[in-house]
Each structure stands twice: as C-alpha cells, then as structure tokens.
Amino acid sequence: MKIRDSFAGAEACHHGGRIRSVASSLELRQEDLLDYSANINPLGHPPLDDLILREMKGIGHYPDNDYVDFRTAAAGFVGVEAENVVPGNGSSELMRLFAEALMEPGDMVVITEPTFGEYAAQSRLFGAEIVPVPRGIDRPVDPKDFLSDALLEEARAVFICNPNNPTGILLPRSMIHNLAERCERAETFLFVDEAFIELSDPAETVADVAPGMEHLFVARSLTKSFGVPGIRLGFGVAGDSLVGVMNRTRLPWSISSLASAAGAHLLSQGDHLVRSRHVIKEELAWLTGELERLGLDPVRSSVNFILVGLGRKGIRSSVLVERMVGERVLVRDCRSFGLGEGYVRVAVRNREENERFVSALERVLGWRG
Known part of the structure; x- marks a missing residue:
C-alpha cells in the first residue's frame, strides 16, 4: 500500500489510563482497580x-x-x-x-x-x-x-x-x-x-x-x-x-x-478548582513523604502526579508495574518518556485511595520473589 512516508514510519504513542482494557483482560470491573497511571483531578468533576x-x-x-x-x-x-x-x-x-x-x-x-x-x-x-x-x-x-x-x-x-x-x-x-x-x-x-x-x-x-x-x-x-x-x-x-x-x-x-x-x-x-488545588497540595506532600519512607526517590512535583525514581530499591519499572497490576493498581511505566527502567509516574488521589496505593506498594517492594 502506497502511503505517505512519514505516516508509514509513525509509531504509536503510549499513554496511561488504560483501565478499561486492563479490567477486561483481568475479568474485573473497572471499579475493582485503582488507576494511578492517569493524572486526573482527585475530586473528579462537578455534577453534570x-x-x-x-x-x-x-x-x-x-x-x-x-x-x-x-x-x-x-x-x-x-x-x-x-x-x-x-x-x-x-x-x-x-x-x-x-x-x-x-x-x-x-x-x-x-x-x-x-x-x-x-x-x-x-x-x-x-x-x-x-x-x-x-x-x-x-x-x-x-x-x-x-x-x-x-x-x-x-x-x-x-x-x-x-x-x-x-x-x-x-x-x-x-x-x-x-x-x-x-x-x-x-x-x-x-x-x-x-x-x-x-x-x-x-x-x-x-x-x-x-x-x-x-x-x-x-x-x-x-x-x-x-x-x-x-x-x-x-x-x-x-x-x-x-x-x-x-x-x-x-x-x-x-x-x-x-x-x-x-x-x-x-x-x-472555578470554586471546584480552588478546592482541588487545596486537596492536591495536602496529598502531594503526604504521598511524597510516604514514597521517601519506602526508599524511593520522588521528584518534587507541583501538580497532581509524581515522577518516582526506583534506583535505590533496585527494581525495574516494568517489574514494578506488573507487580502492582497484581495488586489491582495501575501505575505509569516511564520507559516511553525515554527514562529507561528507572522511573514510574504515579497520580495523586484522595487520602483513602492514596493509603490503599501505599499499602499495595509496600507489599510489592517487600516481595523478593
């Protein structure tokens, strides 16, 4: 098939937020998964x-x-x-x-x-x-x-x-x-x-x-x-x-x-965004502290997601992502950002979800299988 050269050489761009496909492959409901791979407002949306x-x-x-x-x-x-x-x-x-x-x-x-x-x-x-x-x-x-x-x-x-x-x-x-x-x-x-x-x-x-x-x-x-x-x-x-x-x-x-x-x-x-920024600021500080407690290297973020360095824990991003899926949590592998196997990105959500995320991460980092 003759198509434009630039289109023929194009590669797909990888994204987070694949909760529908992951839930389907695991035969789970979407609500059974925590999606920390997509950076969405932790307060959700105003009524629509x-x-x-x-x-x-x-x-x-x-x-x-x-x-x-x-x-x-x-x-x-x-x-x-x-x-x-x-x-x-x-x-x-x-x-x-x-x-x-x-x-x-x-x-x-x-x-x-x-x-x-x-x-x-x-x-x-x-x-x-x-x-x-x-x-x-x-x-x-x-x-x-x-x-x-x-x-x-x-x-x-x-x-x-x-x-x-x-x-x-x-x-x-x-x-x-x-x-x-x-x-x-x-x-x-x-x-x-x-x-x-x-x-x-x-x-x-x-x-x-x-x-x-x-x-x-x-x-x-x-x-x-x-x-x-x-x-x-x-x-x-x-x-x-x-x-x-x-x-x-x-x-x-x-x-x-x-x-x-x-x-x-x-x-x-606009009031929804003001409340959202307040929650994000609090949860960002709490979650950053928890990641540091677990021996990880979070980059100091200004927004509702955190880039997390894995070097000190000696675990590859692809392995961490796979093990977190086993805990029914999705995180973003940052290989597609050109960062190799050394980083993942995690969202900042509400306190209850963040506590569940940290508990899952503790289990994964403690596993030496």
Whole structure:
C-alpha cells in the first residue's frame, strides 16, 4: 500500500489510563482497580448529569461548528477574547492541528525532554525532524539555559509543557514569557502545553499574552483539570492569524454538542478548582513523604502526579508495574518518556485511595520473589 512516508514510519504513542482494557483482560470491573497511571483531578468533576440529560434532547441536530458558547466561556476563563480561542477535541487534537497547519517535511522541531510523547508523534506524521533537548528532571531550569537563540533561529517550532509531564516541574510565567518573546523574534512557533496548570498554579499561565503574539500557541485541557477524560475537550489561545489558520485546519463538528455544553458549564466552576488545588497540595506532600519512607526517590512535583525514581530499591519499572497490576493498581511505566527502567509516574488521589496505593506498594517492594 502506497502511503505517505512519514505516516508509514509513525509509531504509536503510549499513554496511561488504560483501565478499561486492563479490567477486561483481568475479568474485573473497572471499579475493582485503582488507576494511578492517569493524572486526573482527585475530586473528579462537578455534577453534570442534569446538563447531559438536557443536552441529549438536541442530539438530532449538528453542533454549532463555531462553538460560540464554549469559546466565550474559555475566553473568559483565561482573560482573552473569544476570537482568540480555538476549540479542540482534547488537547491532543490541538497538537495535531498545530503540526498539520504549520509543519513541512524536513522542518526542525525542538522538543524539551523528558515530556509528553504526542508532541514528537504528531510532528513526525507531517515529516518534521525532531531535535530532543534535555531540560532536566529534578528541578526548574530556565529555558534560556537549554534553548539557545541559534537553535530557535533554526527551528520551525518548539514544544514545552508547563507544568511538565512526567516530572511535575512548573516553570514561572516570567521564564515561559521570555521564551515566547525569543521565539517571536526568531519567527519560530512555540507550543506551550498548560494541560495541568489549573491543578498547579494558574497564575503562571501565559495564555493571556498569546493574543498579542504571532507565534505563540497555548493549549489547555479540561480533561485533567475538571476530571472528565471521557469528554474529549480542550482549547487553544493564539493571535488572530494563527487562530485563523488553526480554525481552517480544524475538522468540522469535531466537538460534540454534549461536550461543548459540558465545557461551557465546567469553565464556570472555578470554586471546584480552588478546592482541588487545596486537596492536591495536602496529598502531594503526604504521598511524597510516604514514597521517601519506602526508599524511593520522588521528584518534587507541583501538580497532581509524581515522577518516582526506583534506583535505590533496585527494581525495574516494568517489574514494578506488573507487580502492582497484581495488586489491582495501575501505575505509569516511564520507559516511553525515554527514562529507561528507572522511573514510574504515579497520580495523586484522595487520602483513602492514596493509603490503599501505599499499602499495595509496600507489599510489592517487600516481595523478593
């Protein structure tokens, strides 16, 4: 079969959150498993039942392809105009749109690593050459120290995740803003993924400055912040020209009417996020302490997941993951982040679940079979 070369060489990107398939393979109910492989708001989502039932009455009609209500809500949420918002079927679609609209075969794309694998996967689909740049694992490092002006001049685009997945490191707004200004001078596109920033510190966002720039695109996700991974919904913020390109690239009706209505409602629930950040801060501190007590090396995170070094315990990530499945707990193997067998990533959930997780981990680490 003759297909595009870049598509023929594409590899699948690995993700957490495979609770449905694991439950099916083990012949268990999903509720019998603890999913620590997906980084979802530990408080879940605000009530949506009545809204979904109401919106069901309209599913005989197409969604509004302009998504006016959702874009207006998203714009108000981050302090920009609705004209500067691109709706997306989750932030993953926004990554695809960004690559499809802007990249040509042979373009250089710089990706700071370790980080989310979809940036490279989507860029490769359109023929880009990936240049990985280490950004460090255990502490914040200013991008100016690992992304030179010369590199930015050569690149077509740069991807950076803030807070970063899987390390949980949050860079201050000033550092990302400075990087955006340097990319603007170099006429290099900058994709800033802020999927987790609402569960960390939303004051560090750069979404509000994106409309005033030509090359900055800031992506946000409702999946993580509002605990709705089953509703694929996100949005991006950019200047007028880039928004126009992205909206022309976007597939018509890519967001369902149910999802767009739910999104507009969720974005009005700011109190839910305030409570969530409070719980995450407490549970992050508690769980980090427990991991250290067990002889592991958790990276100091700013958000609802922790990258955990396994070196001192002498257990490989693949072995730990398999044994935790035996305890009916899913954790994220970080080999797909390029971290070898030395790390796993675990979510931060509520105290009862975190205690169950720690008990399971104690049993696994105590097993010398």
